[in-house]
Amino acid sequence: MTDTAFTFQTLNPDTILDALFEQGIRVDSGLTPLNSFENRVYQFQDEDRRRYVVKFYRPQRWNAEQLAEEHQFAHELEIDEIPLAAPLRFANRSVLTHQGYYFAVFPSLGGRQYEADNLDQMEWVGRYLGRIHQTGRRSRFQHRPDIGVKEYLLEPRQLFEQSALVPAALKDDFLKTTDALIDEVMGQWHSRFTMLRLHGDCHPGNILWRDGPLFVDLDDARNGPAVQDLWMLLNGDKAEQRMQLETIIEAYEEFCPFNPEELALIEPLRAMRLVYYLAWIIRRWDDPAFPRNFPWLTGEDYWRRQTATFAEQINVLREPPLQLTPMY
Incomplete structure (x- = not known):
């Protein structure tokens, strides 16, 4: 596949049709x-007015x-009656190809925005995440990677050092702070958890609400600790996050x-992200969509x-x- 294809410059409407x-x-x-930004996704209607x-x-x-x-994970979840958008099969295949591209077709399922500060909705989500992980525990991905420090910290650190996008005058300070962040994460990361198949990117933007x-x-589905699918739902100060976490986990544990040892991974996972x-x-x-949508990346202020964020x-x-409130 050429660099031109990597940036989707060869993908035009006629190719899609x-x-x-x-x-x-x-x-x-x-x-x-x-x-x-990562893929190219389009909604359309066919001649029978199906979306x-x-x-x-x-x-x-x-x-x-x-x-x-x-796709196999999505279809397992669908069989287990988890509400999600699973890819359709054509001649028993869901991973389709055209002119060197992989693509998939999904039913168009609308919904309202998930309310990230609504504890009732958070409880529902916690319950379904328990069910998703119930399915995810049955086996592990064999070809998809595990969440770990190599891909999420060490390889990015090498990229930062080589990148011309980091201003030369600020690079030493930025890399020094990055190294300190990596050292802190490495000191806290542990493997005292069960590795399972995850959604992988379960933030509020990847949840719709329809009753x-x-x-x-599931584009970022990987093997990893269960808490990876929980921590991105938390927001607000520590007290609010503790209340949200207790709501999620109480509902999660129904299934x-x-x-609890995974709670110590929340902030390391945030740093890794x-x-x-x-x-x-x-x-x-090199994809033209990125300079167009992230123009601030070339500025020293950014x-x-x-560096301050790290x-x-x-x-x-x-x-x-973060810890749960002790139960007596």
């Missing part, structure tokens, strides 16, 4: 782009086996046990703020981890 036509779908509307979403996966990210594992939660986008997210933007900089996270990591 031809790919769908090969699967027996005749598009009878325009292709409405949906918000996605679909088609996702063209970014080349060179996941291979066919890794995509098949994501209950609807989970979308799946939760290991901060580092990994920044590296993701840098890796995608890198000063990013330093602030170091201080958070040095505080006692």
